[in-house]
Amino acid sequence: xxxxxxxxxxxxxxxxxxxxxxxxxxxxxxxxxxxxxxxxxxxxxxxxxxxxxxxxxxxxxxxxxxxxxxxxxxxxxxxxxxxxxxxxxxxxxxxxxxxxxxxxxxxxxxxxxxxxxxxxxxxxxxxxxxxxxxxxxxxxxxxxxxxxxxxxxxxxxxxxxxxxxxxxxxxxxxxxxxxxxxxxxxxxxxxxxxxxxxxxxxxxxxxxxxxxxxxxxxxxxxxxxxxxxxxxxxxxxxxxxxxxxxxxxxxxxxxxxxxxxxxxxxxxxxxxxxxxxxxxxxxxxxxxxxxxxxxxxxxxxxxxxxxxxxxxxxxxxxxxxxxxxxxxxxxxxxxxxxxxxxxxxxxxxxxxxxxxxxxxxxxxxxxxxxxxxxxxxxxxxxxxxxxxxxxxxxxxxxxxxxxxxxxxxxxxxxxxxxxxxxxxxxxxxxxxxxxxxxxxxxxxxxxxxxxxxxxxxxxxxxxxxxxxxxxxxxxxxxxxxxxxxxxxxxxxxxxxxxxxxxxxxxxxxxxxxxxxxxxxxxxxxxxxxxxxxxxxxxxxxxxxxxxxxxxxxxxxxxxxxxxxxxxxxxxxxxxxxxxxxxxxxxxxxxxxxxxxxxxxxxxxxxxxxxxxxxxxxxxxxxxxxxxxxxxxxxxxxxxxxxxxxxxxxxxxxxxxxxxxxxxxxxxxxxxxxxxxxxxxxxxxxxxxxxxxxxxxxxxxxxxxxxxxxxxxxxxxxxxxxxxxxxxxxxxxxxxxxxxxxxxxxxxxxxxxxxxxxxxxxxxxxxxxxxxxxxxxxxxxxxxxxxxxxxxxxxxxxxxxxxxxxxxxxxx
Numbered sequence: 001x002x003x004x005x006x007x008x009x010x011x012x013x014x015x016x017x018x019x020x021x022x023x024x025x026x027x028x029x030x031x032x033x034x035x036x037x038x039x040x041x042x043x044x045x046x047x048x049x050x051x052x053x054x055x056x057x058x059x060x061x062x063x064x065x066x067x068x069x070x071x072x073x074x075x076x077x078x079x080x081x082x083x084x085x086x087x088x089x090x091x092x093x094x095x096x097x098x099x100x101x102x103x104x105x106x107x108x109x110x111x112x113x114x115x116x117x118x119x120x121x122x123x124x125x126x127x128x129x130x131x132x133x134x135x136x137x138x139x140x141x142x143x144x145x146x147x148x149x150x151x152x153x154x155x156x157x158x159x160x161x162x163x164x165x166x167x168x169x170x171x172x173x174x175x176x177x178x179x180x181x182x183x184x185x186x187x188x189x190x191x192x193x194x195x196x197x198x199x200x201x202x203x204x205x206x207x208x209x210x211x212x213x214x215x216x217x218x219x220x221x222x223x224x225x226x227x228x229x230x231x232x233x234x235x236x237x238x239x240x241x242x243x244x245x246x247x248x249x250x251x252x253x254x255x256x257x258x259x260x261x262x263x264x265x266x267x268x269x270x271x272x273x274x275x276x277x278x279x280x281x282x283x284x285x286x287x288x289x290x291x292x293x294x295x296x297x298x299x300x301x302x303x304x305x306x307x308x309x310x311x312x313x314x315x316x317x318x319x320x321x322x323x324x325x326x327x328x329x330x331x332x333x334x335x336x337x338x339x340x341x342x343x344x345x346x347x348x349x350x351x352x353x354x355x356x357x358x359x360x361x362x363x364x365x366x367x368x369x370x371x372x373x374x375x376x377x378x379x380x381x382x383x384x385x386x387x388x389x390x391x392x393x394x395x396x397x398x399x400x401x402x403x404x405x406x407x408x409x410x411x412x413x414x415x416x417x418x419x420x421x422x423x424x425x426x427x428x429x430x431x432x433x434x435x436x437x438x439x440x441x442x443x444x445x446x447x448x449x450x451x452x453x454x455x456x457x458x459x460x461x462x463x464x465x466x467x468x469x470x471x472x473x474x475x476x477x478x479x480x481x482x483x484x485x486x487x488x489x490x491x492x493x494x495x496x497x498x499x500x501x502x503x504x505x506x507x508x509x510x511x512x513x514x515x516x517x518x519x520x521x522x523x524x525x526x527x528x529x530x531x532x533x534x535x536x537x538x539x540x541x542x543x544x545x546x547x548x549x550x551x552x553x554x555x556x557x558x559x560x561x562x563x564x565x566x567x568x569x570x571x572x573x574x575x576x577x578x579x580x581x582x583x584x585x586x587x588x589x590x591x592x593x594x595x596x597x598x599x600x601x602x603x604x605x606x607x608x609x610x611x612x613x614x615x616x617x618x619x620x621x622x623x624x625x626x627x628x629x630x631x632x633x634x635x636x637x638x639x640x641x642x643x644x645x646x647x648x649x650x651x652x653x654x655x656x657x658x659x660x661x662x663x664x665x666x667x668x669x670x671x672x673x674x675x676x677x678x679x680x681x682x683x684x685x686x687x688x689x690x691x692x693x694x695x696x697x698x699x700x701x702x703x704x705x706x707x708x709x710x711x712x713x714x715x716x717x718x719x720x721x722x723x724x725x726x727x728x729x730x731x732x733x734x735x736x737x738x739x740x741x742x743x744x745x746x747x748x749x750x751x752x753x754x755x756x757x758x759x760x761x762x763x764x765x766x767x768x769x770x771x772x773x774x775x776x777x778x779x780x781x782x783x784x785x786x787x788x789x790x791x792x793x794x795x796x797x798x799x800x801x802x803x804x805x806x807x808x809x810x811x
Contacts, residue, residue, distance in 0.1 A: 026174050026182075027533035028583070029099035030054035031111075032724065032763065034537065035585045036096035036179065038494075046091035048169075052179045055094035056587055059763070063090050070135045082129035089115060089136060092165055096178060100163040105536075111704075113137035116158030118167045126152055179584045181495045188528040189512060192535035192542055193577040194722070195609040196232060196560060200574030203562040204323070205261050206552035211268040212596035214555045215300075218562075218576060221248055221257035221569040223277065227300045229604070230595045231721065231788070237602035240275070240292065240302045247278040247285065250570040256285070257569050259323025264368075265331060267294075273302060274310070274333060274368070276325050285315040287322065289335060291368065291376075298601050310368065310376050313359050317341025320402040320427075328365075328408060329420050332380050335364040335394075336424070338402035344429060345401065345447040350459060353399050353446045356391035361446065363403070363424075363438055365396035384441030399444040399467055402427045404505075405484035405550055406438070410557060412498065413489060418515075425484025425502055426470070429455060433482035434470035435502065435513065435522075443467045471522045472513055479504025483548045483561075490557035491591035493581035501527065501551070501559060501579065508546035508563070530582065532615075537582055538696045539722035541611045544577055552576075556593055575611065588763075699779030701740050703801065705758035712803035715758040716740055718767055718780055720788055725767030727780065728793040729754035735775035736783060741803035743779060753800030760795035769793060 028036045036054050043050040043057060045064035055063070067090055071079055092101050092115035099105050101115035114137055117125070126149050134143050145152040158164045168174055182190040197203075202221035209215060214230045217239055223246030225239040240261075248257030260276035267273065271294035279288050293306040315321060320338030328334055339361035345351030353361030366377040385391035403424040411419025422438040432451025436444055443466060447456050451473030454460035474482075485502030500513040500522075510527035529535070529542035545565040552560040564574040696719045703714030716727045729752075737749035769791035773783035 026178070027100070027105075027536065028096040028178065029105065029537070030096075031093060031098050031102060031104050033099065033104070035582045037585045037587045038179070040587045040590070043094070045087070046094040048091065049094040049096070052584070053094045053096050054098045055091075056589075060094070063093065066090060070132070073135055074132070078129070078131060082125075082132050085125050085129050086132055086136075088166070089132075095165075095168075097163055097168060097174065100158070100160070101165060101168075103158070113139055114142070114156055116164045117153070117156045118161065118164040119153055119157060121164075121166055122153035122156055123149065179495075181581055181583050182530065182534055183525075184528060184531070186526075188526045190528050190530040190534050191510075192530045192537070192540040192580045192582055193544060194539055194580055195541060195575060195611045196578050197228060197234070197576040197607065198574070198610055199572045200226075200562070200564075200576070201572050202257070202549060202564055202567065202569045203574040203576060204257070204259055204550055206550070206560060206562060206576060207261055207263060208553070208555040209263045209267050210265065210555060211263075212555075213598050214593055214595040215598060216552075216554055217261065219258055219261050219275075220574075221259075222246060223248075223258040225258075225261060225275075225302075227602075229598060229600070230593075232607035233604040234607065235300055235600065235602040236605055237298075237301060239300060240273075241304070242275075242277065242307075245277070245279060247280045248569045250568050252566065252568045254569060255319045255321050259287075259321060260325040262325040262327055262333070265327050272368075274325055276323050276335070278315070278321055279312075281312075285318060286312045287315055287337065288312050289325070291371075299599055300602060308376060311335070311366075313337060315340060315360075316347065322402060322404075324403060324406045324424075326406060326408060326422075328422070330380070331367075331369060332365050333368050333377070334396065334406075334422075335366070336400070336403045336406055337362050337364065339400070339446065344455070351447045351456075353401060354443075354448070354459070356385060356388065356395055356398055359392055359394060361398065361400050362392075362395050363397040363400065364394040366394055382440075396440055397438050397442050397444060399442075399446050399448075400424075400426055400436075401429070401446040401450075403436075403484070404482065405502075407484065407486045407551070407553070409487040410489040410553075413491075418487065418498070421487075423484060423487065423500060425482035427481050428473075428476070431476055432473045433476070433479060433504065434473040435482070435484065435500070436468070436470045439468070445469070472524060474511075474524075479507035479509050481505040483550060485551040485561070486553055486559055488557075488559050488579075490553075490559060491586050492558055493579070493584075494586055495584050496559075496579075496581050503548035503551070503561060505548050505567075508544075508548060510548070510561075534582055535613055536615070538719065538724075539609075540580060540582070541613050543611065543614050545573065545575055549574070556591065699743075699781040701743055701780065703740075703744065703758075703803075704761070705800070712741070712744075712746055713753075713758070713801065715753075715756070715761055715798050715800045717761060717764065720767050720781070723765070723767070725765045725789075726761040726795065727771060727799040728766050728769040728791050729797045729799040730791075730793055731770045731772045732799040733773065736771050736773040736780065736799075737801040737803075738775045739773050739777050739780060739783065740801050744803065746803035748804045750802040750804045753802060754797065756796050756798040756800075758800040759798075761798050762795050765789060766791045766793060766795070766798075771799075 030036055036052055038052055039056050041057050043060040045060050046055055049055060067087060095101055102112045104111045130146055142155055145155055162171055197218060200220055203218050204221050205219040207217050216228045217225050219225045223243035224241050227235040227239045246258050248254055256278035258277045262274050264270055264272040273292045276289050279286050288309055289311040291308045291310055292302040295301045295303040317340060320341040322337040324336035326334045337360050339345045339353045340347055345353055348355055352358050365380055365383055367380050368377045379386060379393045383393055385395050386393045403426045406424035409418045409421040424436050424438050426434050426436055428450050432453060434451045445467035448459040448465055449455055452469060483503045483505050487500045488496040503510045512525045512527055513522040515522055535542040545563040547567045548561055548563045550562045559579045560576055562574060562576050566573045698720050700719040702717050704717055705714040717724050718727055732752050732754055734749055734752050737752035741749040767788055768780060768785050770786045771780055771783050777783050
């Protein structure tokens with residue numbers, strides 16, 4: 001019990017720090033602990049929040065029905081005087097700051113049934129309408145104060161007066177730019193992350209099969225590809241293991257290895273997957289593009305005996321190996337090669353990149369469809385150099401140095417504007433990194449140009465070059481090895497739509513470009529990790545390892561990136577992060593996916609996140625006693641404070657960027673310090689600030705109900721994998737109730753409640769069913785139960801508990 005108190009005290013300290021004196025720092029948050037959203041349709045009752053808030057039309061109708069029920073209990077004069085106040089109080093659940101108004105952010109206090117009121121407004125309501133509160137809340141302590149105006153309004157006050165109703169409606173600091181991406185004083189966009197996978201050895205790629213299963217596949221540089229299921233569990237058996245064939249080394253910064261993977265657009269029907277990796281053949285280094293087929297015995301493994309080599313290209317040096325494979329909307333396979341390595345593309349008169357008779361330094365396009373008979377690939381009939389006798393017909397574009405990570409734009413979700421644009425990050429030589437939009441037949445300038453600048457002045461002066469300039473280039477003061485990204489077209493973070501997000505391998509900088517449609521120019525914004533309360537949502541973090549290796553999209557279009565603290569192909573420090581914008585989410589239900597079933601024959605390894613939220617914590621101020629439980633929602637109950645953040649030490653030879661230039665790694669034993677002005681790239685510090693607490697842990701529980709009751713009773717809600725949900729009462733017993741009560745700091749349970757005694761949690765999913773406990777478990781997840789999210793019950797069977805403040809007699 002002491003440990004539980006310690007954990008809650010730590011999290012309360014974190015909240016107190018975030019709410020320290022000073023101007024209010026906007027932190028919109030709903031009672032479900034998620035960001036507000038723009039309702040898909042107008043609201044009939046709580047119209048003030050029709051543009052942005054925490055209620056969709058379904059919740060709005062439920063509040064209207066409650067208003068009707070409560071109004072029926074008022075006499076005519078009271079209704080005439082108080083109906084407006086009643087509506088205002090009910091509708092604060094829809095406010096974008098609902099979590100503040102109901103004190104739902106602080107796990108050390110119960111959540112209110114009445115939103116926090118400003119003193120002047122409370123006095124006004126008390127004088128004419130105090131009788132309505134007995135219908136709004138069954139909080140006996142509040143009702144007992146009904147005739148004492150000062151104590152009554154003190155009880156309903158908020159310590160943080162910036163957030164009290166109705167003054168927060170006129171608070172310019174809280175309402176300016178509400179619903180827009182948060183930016184700091186320097187214009188740096190503040191985003192957050194979700195840890196998705198960890199313990200990986202230089203994760204170079206993450207792809208999906210586009211087959212409706214919503215699996216994702218992560219490739220390690222050593223030559224292994226792992227299958228991850230939608231619940232983020234990993235299968236013990238690799239999807240592919242060609243580590244014995246792949247050429248790489250433990251040297252930090254070695255660019256050889258397994259470099260790319262892509263699923264055929266018709267994988268669901270033909271089972272074909274293509275990979276790009278380095279090999280050595282009789283002391284000659286090559287890059288190889290091969291085709292594999294899915295195993296007929298296991299949909300989560302490739303048939304290793306099915307490999308067919310589509311293409312091999314000799315590599316004159318060990319760097320600049322390219323590595324990207326993509327399928328375009330045209331159904332053709334795009335292959336991105338480097339210029340052959342060394343420095344300055346010294347091969348031949350003009351270098352490999354400008355030489356159309358070689359495949360190095362190019363974007364290639366080939367047709368691998370219907371290749372079971374005949375040639376392994378064909379040349380698309382509209383390839384630009386098909387009729388040039390001096391050019392290789394596979395070439396789609398040329399003049400590239402070492403394009404590292406490219407992507408096709410899915411297009412604006414509704415208009416499809418931008419669909420099919422091909423974005424690439426091309427790694428520079430000595431001065432500049434660049435982002436290009438690749439088009440058929442175009443020359444991208446290397447080695448004549450590096451970014452917008454001339455590199456080979458003689459070649460640069462050649463008017464016949466007709467090269468295409470990048471849409472953006474940045475100097476090596478900002479980073480020395482670009483990692484191309486994606487235009488965000490997902491559903492969950494609508495404010496990011498159209499933003500091209502990319503990074504730099506060496507500096508760890510996250511960056512973005514946004515097209516100005518009026519001018520055609522691309523506007524740059526740096527991306528920072530959220531500070532203050534920006535990332536204080538369950539499951540979110542605000543830091544990452546420095547060396548950004550690659551970016552990815554999942555099947556639904558959400559954005560991820562992979563990075564590591566030790567850039568070695570054999571160091572298991574790689575982590576995959578999902579990018580999240582907390583300024584605005586999509587409306588509830590809009591982004592739901594139902595993955596197709598996956599037959600699993602291998603053991604599942606459950607995902608265990610390791611990264612923590614980092615928050616600076618000044619001395620907290622004391623908090624006054626809060627009011628009662630809310631009609632729905634509730635505060636988190638972390639079980640124990642998190643372990644200190646792990647050190648991220650660099651060791652071994654200095655890593656090289658993709659220009660081949662040695663670059664010093666982070667000092668050993670610590671990570672690079674952020675620039676003045678905050679955590680600019682989210683690098684982890686060596687030690688976690690004192691008093692900081694982790695986000696919620698799997699298995700955390702809370703008690704809620706439709707009516708305000710004591711803190712020791714209510715509907716049981718459990719937190720699993722970033723989501724709150726209910727527990728079905730099948731198998732629900734006093735032993736299970738005891739587990740919940742002890743987890744919340746109570747000595748024991750009086751009884752286990754069934755049949756939704758404390759109301760139905762209809763806004764949540766049923767997460768646990770058939771729970772059977774011995775009573776000694778620490779959380780419900782340690783009890784026997786059906787698979788998470790699997791159930792055969794409805795919310796009419798939501799389980800609850802009544803906890804005891806005294807030890808049970810006997811045993």
